[in-house]
Amino acid sequence: MSMRLYDSRARALRDFTPIDETNVTMYVCGPTVQSGPHIGHLRAALAFDVLRRWLEHRFGRVTFVRNVTDIDDKVLQNATPDEPWWALAYRMEREFTAVNDAIGILAPTYEPRATASIPQMHEFIERLIERGHAYESNGDVYFDVRSWAAYGTLTHQDIDAMDSDPDADPRGKRDPHDFALWKAAKEGEPADASWASPWGEGRPGWHIECSAMSHRYLGGSFDIHGGGLDLRFPHHENELAQSAAAGDPFAQYWVHNGLVTVDGQKMSKSLGNFTLARDLLEAHPARVVRYALAAAHYRSNLDVSDQAIAEAAAALERIDGFAQRAQRAVGSAPPNIPDAFRDAMDDDLGVPQALAVVHETVRAGNVALERGESADIRGAFSAVSGMMGVLGFPLAANGSARGADAQALATIIGSLISQRAEARAAKDWAAADRIRDLFADAGVALEDTPDGTIWSIDG
Incomplete structure (x- = not known):
């Protein structure tokens, strides 16, 4: 069975065939670091961590790029006289890294900051202007959506049915749907929040950052572009348009993870259910949080509740209990991946079905333990070790990981x-x-x- 992924652009499951089978290439939109990470950020990072781990198991090597947007309107708005924008961005970036590390999310191969790729953004914008897909207006530069007939193909929308893009000064736009590639420096903004450019002092628009950085680190064509479902429009739609208009084939597959609710409600500060990742990790063990956030299918909306956390804790307790008993009975066993688990993961990263295989194997292993059947114990222990390992859960055999x-x-x-x-x-x-x-x-x-x-x- 070949591996299949749901491609958001095609709106269908597609067989996954990487451009280079010895090196799968992925670009995932990382955080805009204006404030601390919430559980939605953690769920998104984990969804692509699991995908990356499975791709590494299947193909051997994955070049994984996740950016940091460290210059943005919101970063500037949240800065204070005591903490300038660049210091705020760095502190928040560290918070994102800390919570990702806590639940075992692998570090990216490259994690570029937007502010470190300004020259590449200039080059990209100049390509678009030369090709007739962008224009300058009073120091701002906009992408001309009407110049690109394929605009809207990612989200399958007609331009006239879309909301206007509120980004930048609408007075300089030819069309209200046009979006900013470069923003002229404004009065009152910090002097160190702008860079010299062919169009005057200013800073990049949000969308151009990812197109320039993905091109810089992965080239004009790469395998997978990932991110949260909320990024499909306008961010990913605009990325696709400007990259394609600049002549890049861009991403072969678009993969989006579902959103997070809390006790059945959308997260909202006004509802008082806006849960920061660090608060969740302070209240519950990191392995339990990882299990609770990974157990649902990555494309489904995930509800985080006390019941979900309790179920995750109980599930890990059963798995760890078996691992402890099995290790004492047969010692170590080389990890192995059963066919049923492989089939589930190959089918659009079917983690719920894969975890069902884990628990069935644990039940069979416990029966073998009761009967003293060493070969079956070893087989089950080997399979559980392999399956949990590839999902990013080192087994807590003999209680060694429980602190x-x-x-x-x-x-x-x-x-x-x-x-x-x-x-x-x-x-x-x-x-x-x-x-x-x-x-x-x-x-x-x-x-x-x-x-x-x-x-x-x-x-």
């Missing part, structure tokens, strides 16, 4: 196991049974071996 909470739990359980051993040595069977029943009620499995009693969370 201070695990240490406290191990101390309590160890004390009770010692009390039970003493009761058995004294032939106080009633006391020994009470302790075993306590463990059973708490979901802790005990296994008496010649080397002593070992425990695990019952999967």
